[in-house]
Amino acid sequence: MAGAVGRVVRRCYPNALRRLLPCLYRVYTGEFLDITLCSTVKAKSNPQDHARATEGPCNTPKPGVFDLINKAKWDAWNALGSLPKETARQNYVDLVSGLSSSSDSSSQVKPEADRKQSGYETLVVTSEDGITKIMMNRPAKKNAMTMRMYEEIMLALKAASKDDSAITVLTGNGDYYSSGNDLTNFTDIPSGGVEEKAKNSAILLRDFVDCFIDFPKPLIAVVNGPAVGISVTILGLFEVVYASDRATFHTPFSHLGQSPEGCSSYTFPKIMGPAKAAEMLIFGKKLTAAEACAQGLVTEVFPDSTFQKEVWTRLKAYSKLPPNAMRISKQMIRNREKEKLHAVNAEESSTLQERWLSDECMNAIMNFLTRKAKL
Numbered sequence: 001m002a003g004a005v006g007r008v009v010r011r012c013y014p015n016a017l018r019r020l021l022p023c024l025y026r027v028y029t030g031e032f033l034d035i036t037l038c039s040t041v042k043a044k045s046n047p048q049d050h051a052r053a054t055e056g057p058c059n060t061p062k063p064g065v066f067d068l069i070n071k072a073k074w075d076a077w078n079a080l081g082s083l084p085k086e087t088a089r090q091n092y093v094d095l096v097s098g099l100s101s102s103s104d105s106s107s108q109v110k111p112e113a114d115r116k117q118s119g120y121e122t123l124v125v126t127s128e129d130g131i132t133k134i135m136m137n138r139p140a141k142k143n144a145m146t147m148r149m150y151e152e153i154m155l156a157l158k159a160a161s162k163d164d165s166a167i168t169v170l171t172g173n174g175d176y177y178s179s180g181n182d183l184t185n186f187t188d189i190p191s192g193g194v195e196e197k198a199k200n201s202a203i204l205l206r207d208f209v210d211c212f213i214d215f216p217k218p219l220i221a222v223v224n225g226p227a228v229g230i231s232v233t234i235l236g237l238f239e240v241v242y243a244s245d246r247a248t249f250h251t252p253f254s255h256l257g258q259s260p261e262g263c264s265s266y267t268f269p270k271i272m273g274p275a276k277a278a279e280m281l282i283f284g285k286k287l288t289a290a291e292a293c294a295q296g297l298v299t300e301v302f303p304d305s306t307f308q309k310e311v312w313t314r315l316k317a318y319s320k321l322p323p324n325a326m327r328i329s330k331q332m333i334r335n336r337e338k339e340k341l342h343a344v345n346a347e348e349s350s351t352l353q354e355r356w357l358s359d360e361c362m363n364a365i366m367n368f369l370t371r372k373a374k375l
């Protein structure tokens with residue numbers, strides 16, 4: 001496989017790639033590298049430096065998929081790879097010093113005044129008025145979803161499922177809701193090569209979508225701007241989707257050599273009928289908010305100028321409804337579908353694992369990374 005891809009790369013991108021992406025070039029041409037730079041950058045301010053500093057490279061079995069907290073810790077520890085112990089120790093000391101000074105200052109704040117949950121790097125999570133709001137927070141990158149963001153959304157959902165809020169909201173900071181999967185995710189190749197990368201990504205994708213399938217409380221998407229890829233497909237697993245009239249809905253999987261995920265191969269035909277679903281999922285037709293609403297993917301569209309005000313007023317009213325009644329009603333609507341959704345998720349994830357290794361997919365990603373293509 002690596003040989004075939006290498007031939008395509010050598011033929012199509014002989015100079016640009018050598019100049020722009022030396023790491024990627026070596027990986028795709030078969031000279032697999034341990035890209036320690038990526039691990040080192042990630043290791044900065046990472047609590048797992050503690051484990052790395054005291055115990056050395058990751059040496060314990062990977063926790064199960066539902067053990068989210070330990071799995072996140074394990075992934076972070078494992079990602080540090082061969083970072084020198086001394087560097088890991090120093091990073092850990094820096095992190096802990098930073099934490100203790102910030103906790104000193106937060107003790108000055110009245111407890112009820114600050115409901116913001118810290119510790120997230122890619123999200124802002126707040127809990128107020130019976131609503132937990134999970135906001136994707138990489139506005140300069142159009143809220144593209146990094147591996148870390150997937151992990152953090154899973155942790156935030158897990159926490160929201162147990163907190164005292166009645167409803168949970170996912171939204172984006174800035175002009176985009178989300179541009180979908182961060183395409184640079186594919187450049188951080190482990191020592192096992194692209195096959196291992198594809199396998200790990202498929203596991204993460206499956207875990208991520210499972211969290212939405214199993215989420216027990218009403219889940220609301222506040223789509224503040226354009227939405228692409230996986231940020232669109234998972235909308236079929238939300239109870240309610242409110243959109244600004246600036247939002248668009250785009251699933252360009254064929255353009256990227258990929259295939260649908262987020263259970264959309266099942267939920268979209270159910271929601272909008274097979275013909276409309278095919279236009280989106282096979283041909284990558286981009287829908288306006290009004291079109292998405294007409295097809296049942298979006299609940300209601302609001303003018304952008306009044307979007308936030310109108311939506312949050314509505315949500316605050318909903319959040320005062322009896323929470324147990326809302327959970328039970330959600331279960332009744334969703335539960336008979338759950339088994340099917342988990343099976344669809346497993347199948348979509350394993351199909352994508354193969355797609356990511358295809359020349360079609362690798363070429364599309366490299367075209368984006370070398371600035372030859374945008375959606």
Ligand SMILES: CCCCCC/C=C/C(=O)SCCNC(=O)CCNC(=O)[C@H](O)C(C)(C)COP(=O)(O)OP(=O)(O)OC[C@H]1O[C@@H](n2cnc3c(N)ncnc32)[C@H](O)[C@@H]1OP(=O)(O)O
Pocket residue numbers: 140141142144145150179180181182183184185201202204205228229230231252253256258261368373374375
């Ligand atoms: C565990 C793995 C699970 C994978 C699940 C499978 C998921 C599949 C998908 O989600 S498929 C969809 C993937 N997304 C894309 O292909 C979008 C790519 N981005 C674009 O085409 C454009 O950036 C845009 C149309 C979204 C916005 O264009 P524009 O308004 O001109 O802005 P910029 O392009 O200048 O973007 C600003 C800044 O953000 C970076 N960026 C935006 N989106 C992504 C992205 N998806 N991945 C990586 N980087 C992204 C862009 O490069 C710019 O960065 P810069 O300022 O140049 O450093």
